[in-house]
Amino acid sequence: MAAHRGSSGTLRRRQCGNLPDMAELIPIDSADDPRLADYVHLRESSLRRSLEAEHGIFIAEGDKVIRRAIETGYQPRSFLLAERWVSSLQDILDATPAPVFVVTEALAEAITGFHVHRGALASLLRTSGGTMADLLPLNRLVVLEDLVDHANVGTIIRSAAGLGWDGVLLSPRSADPLYRRAVKTSMGAVFALPWARMDDWAHGLEVLKQHGFTVVAMSPRSSAVPLADLAASIAEQPECRLALLVGTEGDGLSDRWLAQADVVVQIPMSHEIDSLNVAAATAIACYALGPAQRR
Ligand SMILES: C[S@@+](CC[C@H](N)C(=O)[O-])C[C@H]1O[C@@H](n2cnc3c(N)ncnc32)[C@H](O)[C@@H]1O
Structure with missing residues (x-):
């Protein structure tokens, strides 16, 4: 679905008919934005282990894997998406209040430290298992x-x-x-x-x-x-x-x-x-x- 920039500077997907309000897309243009703390240094495994344990989160990568996580009951904390991957997860994004951070693929790489597979990441809450x-x-x-x-x-x-x-x-x-x-x-x-x-x-x-x-x-x-x-x-x-x-x-x-x-x-x-x-x-x-x- 197409997205356009609202007056507040956020990207908001156009609404169709009487559909309920949809998730707000929040454009990010700096790798230092503190809202992206869940996604930093994804290749540094020891740093990530302590960060993920401290916040009780894990990261899913790629639209199919993100979809599977949410369909099996894991709760998303946020999403980090390149704009062209937003539409592939649209139904999932609309069903959750979790913020959706939208970045260029180059910025995603600068934040995470690697080329993000299919431009889509989600931070999800761990369960006790x-x-x-x-x-x-x-x-x-x-x-x-x-x-x-x-x-x-x-x-x-x-x-x-x-x-x-x-x-x-x-x-x-x-x-x-x-x-x-x-x-x-x-x-x-x-x-x-x-x-x-x-x-x-x-x-x-x-x-x-x-x-x-x-x-x-x-x-x-x-x-x-x-x-x-x-x-x-x-x-x-x-x-x-x-x-x-x-x-x-x-x-x-x-x-x-x-x-x-x-x-x-x-x-x-x-x-x-x-x-x-x-x-x-x-x-x-x-x-x-x-x-x-x-x-
Ligand atoms: C890389 S191997 C470890 C090799 C180690 N030198 C050893 O003797 O087990 C890791 C595991 O893969 C399994 N594995 C690898 N090759 C195997 C084989 N040919 N037959 C049975 N198990 C194997 C075993 O469970 C092994 O513990």
């Missing part, structure tokens, strides 16, 4: 031990959701699924798939076992059971409950979790490559051991 207890009734869980890379966390949540797994459990030190890069790489799956942080790393696997999960640890070690062998036996007991453990990017799973697992499974490797990226390995295992494989 799920707990490990919420995930225990589910059948297929991916469990992340201390993954540090937000893109890996987001990609794994996307794969788990897309391949029919029921939830993702994170060790206490794993990267934040609501961090901007995780949200973006998940393509919004972080809003749809249940996930939670484990309360206690040392005893988390015992709790899973007490609730009937078979704990499967993924490791590239050659002594492990080939994934295809486990997939064949799972196919004969489709109702069995699985917790699939994957390890941190550098060192892999801890000795403690490997020792506690019911079975250690490998994806056999070739060409002297010693391991896969953790998100790639998880996607393969989710397919081989999940409902998609049985269709």
Whole structure:
């Protein structure tokens, strides 16, 4: 929809017929405007972690991801949009009192420190989220031990959701699924798939076992059971409950979790490559051991 500048200097979309009042578009022309504090230095992860925790917010990027966040119930605090992306979110903007800051794409880059994907950002309020207890009734869980890379966390949540797994459990030190890069790489799956942080790393696997999960640890070690062998036996007991453990990017799973697992499974490797990226390995295992494989 076209926008025009009102007498107050704000951009206000033209109203049609008897529609209720629409969101006001607030043009911004300085990267130092204090109203943009939620959007500064988006590439500086340690600064962002403390800022987002302090204000209880997270950032969603791109019109589709913003739309998914709001449609699944997250409350927007504000939007930062290049003018040409306003119309793609018009219905969302009109349904909320959150301010809509409109900038040029160059100014968005100056504020955030990077080229903004599809010229659209939203700052949203975090919720308290799920707990490990919420995930225990589910059948297929991916469990992340201390993954540090937000893109890996987001990609794994996307794969788990897309391949029919029921939830993702994170060790206490794993990267934040609501961090901007995780949200973006998940393509919004972080809003749809249940996930939670484990309360206690040392005893988390015992709790899973007490609730009937078979704990499967993924490791590239050659002594492990080939994934295809486990997939064949799972196919004969489709109702069995699985917790699939994957390890941190550098060192892999801890000795403690490997020792506690019911079975250690490998994806056999070739060409002297010693391991896969953790998100790639998880996607393969989710397919081989999940409902998609049985269709
Ligand atoms: C980059 S790898 C870590 C490699 C580490 N040197 C190790 O021995 O586990 C990160 C995680 O991805 C999973 N992974 C990677 N390649 C795998 C493979 N070929 N088979 C099974 N799991 C694998 C494992 O869960 C591993 O902990």
